[in-house]
Amino acid sequence: MKASCRRLALILSVSVAATATFGFARNAEAGGQVTIGVTETIASYNPYADSISMGYAIWCQVYGCLGIYDYEKGDYVGMLVDRWEVDKADKNVWTFHLKRGVKRQNDGVEFTSADVIHSVDRINNDPQSKQKQNISPIKDISAVDKYTVKIVTKEPTASLLEYIFDRVIITAKDLYDKHGAREVDRKFPLGWGPYKLKELVIGQRIVLEKDSSHPDAKPQNPDTLIFSIMREAEQRVTALINNEIQIAQFIPPHLAERVSRATNAELLPTSSVEIMFLAMSPKYKPWDNLKLRQAVCYAIDRDLIIKNVLKAQADRLDGPIGPGQYGYDPEYTKKNLTIAYDPAKARELVKASGYSNEPVYLETPVGRYINDKEVTEAMVPMLNAVGINARLRTPEWATLWADVQKGKTPFYYMGRGSVVDPSVALSQYFETNGSPRIGISDPEIDRTLAAERVTFDPAERKKALNIAFKAIEDAAPGCFMWRHHMLYGLSKTVVHKPNAAGRIFGTEIVVK
Amino acid sequence: MENSATLEAEVISERRAVRSRRLRRALRPWLTPKVIGGGIIVLLLVIVGLSAPWIAPYDPNVQNLSHALRPPDWLFGANVLGTDALGRDILSRLFYGARISLVIAVMVVIISGVVGIALGAISGYFAGTTDFLIQKLVEVVWAFPPLLLAIAIMAFLGQGLENLILALVSQRWIAYCRVSRGQALSLRSREFVDAARSLGARHTRIIVRHIVPNLLPSALVIGTFSMASAIISEAALSFLGLGVPPEIPTWGSMLADGRTYISTSWWLALFPGLCIFFTVLGINLLGDGLRDILDPRLKRSGSGIG
Numbered sequence: 102m103k104a105s106c107r108r109l110a111l112i113l114s115v116s117v118a119a120t121a122t123f124g125f126a127r128n129a130e131a132g133g134q135v136t137i138g139v140t141e142t143i144a145s146y147n148p149y150a151d152s153i154s155m156g157y158a159i160w161c162q163v164y165g166c167l168g169i170y171d172y173e174k175g176d177y178v179g180m181l182v183d184r185w186e187v188d189k190a191d192k193n194v195w196t197f198h199l200k201r202g203v204k205r206q207n208d209g210v211e212f213t214s215a216d217v218i219h220s221v222d223r224i225n226n227d228p229q230s231k232q233k234q235n236i237s238p239i240k241d242i243s244a245v246d247k248y249t250v251k252i253v254t255k256e257p258t259a260s261l262l263e264y265i266f267d268r269v270i271i272t273a274k275d276l277y278d279k280h281g282a283r284e285v286d287r288k289f290p291l292g293w294g295p296y297k298l299k300e301l302v303i304g305q306r307i308v309l310e311k312d313s314s315h316p317d318a319k320p321q322n323p324d325t326l327i328f329s330i331m332r333e334a335e336q337r338v339t340a341l342i343n344n345e346i347q348i349a350q351f352i353p354p355h356l357a358e359r360v361s362r363a364t365n366a367e368l369l370p371t372s373s374v375e376i377m378f379l380a381m382s383p384k385y386k387p388w389d390n391l392k393l394r395q396a397v398c399y400a401i402d403r404d405l406i407i408k409n410v411l412k413a414q415a416d417r418l419d420g421p422i423g424p425g426q427y428g429y430d431p432e433y434t435k436k437n438l439t440i441a442y443d444p445a446k447a448r449e450l451v452k453a454s455g456y457s458n459e460p461v462y463l464e465t466p467v468g469r470y471i472n473d474k475e476v477t478e479a480m481v482p483m484l485n486a487v488g489i490n491a492r493l494r495t496p497e498w499a500t501l502w503a504d505v506q507k508g509k510t511p512f513y514y515m516g517r518g519s520v521v522d523p524s525v526a527l528s529q530y531f532e533t534n535g536s537p538r539i540g541i542s543d544p545e546i547d548r549t550l551a552a553e554r555v556t557f558d559p560a561e562r563k564k565a566l567n568i569a570f571k572a573i574e575d576a577a578p579g580c581f582m583w584r585h586h587m588l589y590g591l592s593k594t595v596v597h598k599p600n601a602a603g604r605i606f607g608t609e610i611v612v613k
Numbered sequence: 614m615e616n617s618a619t620l621e622a623e624v625i626s627e628r629r630a631v632r633s634r635r636l637r638r639a640l641r642p643w644l645t646p647k648v649i650g651g652g653i654i655v656l657l658l659v660i661v662g663l664s665a666p667w668i669a670p671y672d673p674n675v676q677n678l679s680h681a682l683r684p685p686d687w688l689f690g691a692n693v694l695g696t697d698a699l700g701r702d703i704l705s706r707l708f709y710g711a712r713i714s715l716v717i718a719v720m721v722v723i724i725s726g727v728v729g730i731a732l733g734a735i736s737g738y739f740a741g742t743t744d745f746l747i748q749k750l751v752e753v754v755w756a757f758p759p760l761l762l763a764i765a766i767m768a769f770l771g772q773g774l775e776n777l778i779l780a781l782v783s784q785r786w787i788a789y790c791r792v793s794r795g796q797a798l799s800l801r802s803r804e805f806v807d808a809a810r811s812l813g814a815r816h817t818r819i820i821v822r823h824i825v826p827n828l829l830p831s832a833l834v835i836g837t838f839s840m841a842s843a844i845i846s847e848a849a850l851s852f853l854g855l856g857v858p859p860e861i862p863t864w865g866s867m868l869a870d871g872r873t874y875i876s877t878s879w880w881l882a883l884f885p886g887l888c889i890f891f892t893v894l895g896i897n898l899l900g901d902g903l904r905d906i907l908d909p910r911l912k913r914s915g916s917g918i919g
Contacts, residue, residue, distance in 0.1 A: 355877050409678035475698045493859045
């Protein structure tokens, strides 16, 4: 009996030891796999069916896109495009020279101008497409030859690259023609990017596999990249500390210390180019009242919220953009973009607006942005204090996002990511027919945004942009709040420098 | 003279003793640990809920951002149970949360009880086609998982106290309806119903005066269990962000808010969690006790209600 007990104990200890050893060994060997805890999800196999920052980044590294903004260089660099130029005589004409000999994953079919034209057509005509705003400046697109594409814009558009570079996902024409839209997205998601789509479980995970034959894919980049959807910040941090994930996106300020204390991870801060704002749609009452919209902007004490709710992990926005974003002029901002916390002025504006105290509902996502519910909860008493009968609503993200995109939400808190050159974002939200998200139609905003787009000289364009900023501030369809300091939790087994847009590319991750 | 006075005193004393014995006999079944324990907790909940405006140290919605996330200050400090991420007093929010939980639970029980008993009584009393139609409706509604149906209703109607009550009532009336229908089927052929009918009483009178009163003891038992499940469902919906609007403090939404801070500020989630736990425990104990007294058959059958 004793002997059998001893034997059993021995077997158990060996099993435990073996499990522990191989368990750890598996983690240590997991150099080929990097899992990222992210907050967003991809809603469809169709790369054009949603317009979210993470989606563009994922599809861009699977299918490929024309180019990306290189935050190190501070300039646009080609991905599938080799070089590009604007016609000096006619600023509406852009010529893009494509890279030659770029082979598609699995079947090696070469990338050509036909694929670019097909992709633009699909964005325009696909019934599921939610990316039409990205090609809104384009009047015509044609192939000069197999490797050259000519784009003619409706009007000179200096910010065209911001519109199309990493936002027009290039999909294969031949596969689409052969299999049709539904079949091709689900069964043949093959492109010219450095990673292949291995698995997509909507709402749970996206698994990419490195295409080792791709020139941008280096041996030290992860073989498998898993975007695991973890909406809860606690979940992301715990998973990082337990070595279940290697990168945790968007750590809220109150959990920063927990990551810093962990022996296996570090905290990486990066200034974000995502602008956070309150949107008020003049399509709905009482937001058709300019004075009331302005009152909202004066009523919010952004510094207090940044200090106490965001624990100083954000920078206040005076105007639509801040330092590091294209067109930011500190002098002009200081002199002209002057909306500051002024409850007395807000109260006067509310009184002058003739607002009849009907309830207004501020809608916010929960868990989509850092401390989003808390910051909006802090805003409500500030609005109440100046005489605006504001109440908070917290609809589920998918519902809120769908309603915002359709222009059905009168008053909401939201962020606009990847704002390097603000032209596109400002047009999308504040220009007539830019998108239904706010639905304002203001001649002065339209005029100033059009003016900045047609200005190609960088110095002049910056001036024109600042005039547009002022027009937007005066019309107050939105109140600009802050840019978060994005905190990333990074396992010590990987090297990665998060970029300001929050987009994660496998080719920018090195496994130690 | 003295004898008759003594006799009278003895009679009075005997009568008192008899009355006291009767009272004790009547109370004895109620004095079980379940009823006493559960009753005390429920009574406490009612007292706290009703007196929240007077006993809460602060307005539950007043924010003090510079006092955010303060830990509990047990020894009669400014914030005995600490503050949340916006500097609101947790204790005050718990007191007001009790109020909301109580209002929701009571409203859900009353509305679903009225609907369920009425439909059950009609279904059982008339039988035949009426019974068939009502029972088909019951089966259709019962086919949906309760929380899923409530989530769908809230997603469709939006946040709001009335919508939340409607969402919770949507399936809770079924338990009342099924039990009432079974009892009404048996009552409809009893002598007192026949007697009423032969005296010319109309159907409405028979149902209201003779059938429904006999359904109430079972409904009371169902009501207590239903109350506990309504509190849990409200907490679950608020936890998912589909409950009442954020400006109304509820235990479920406090728990949901607290989970974000669970590793750094434990008090945010612990106290509302404990409140839900003890309230549901208390109501279930009371319900169990009432079931033992009022409808021992349900105890024997082990019927899961609520």
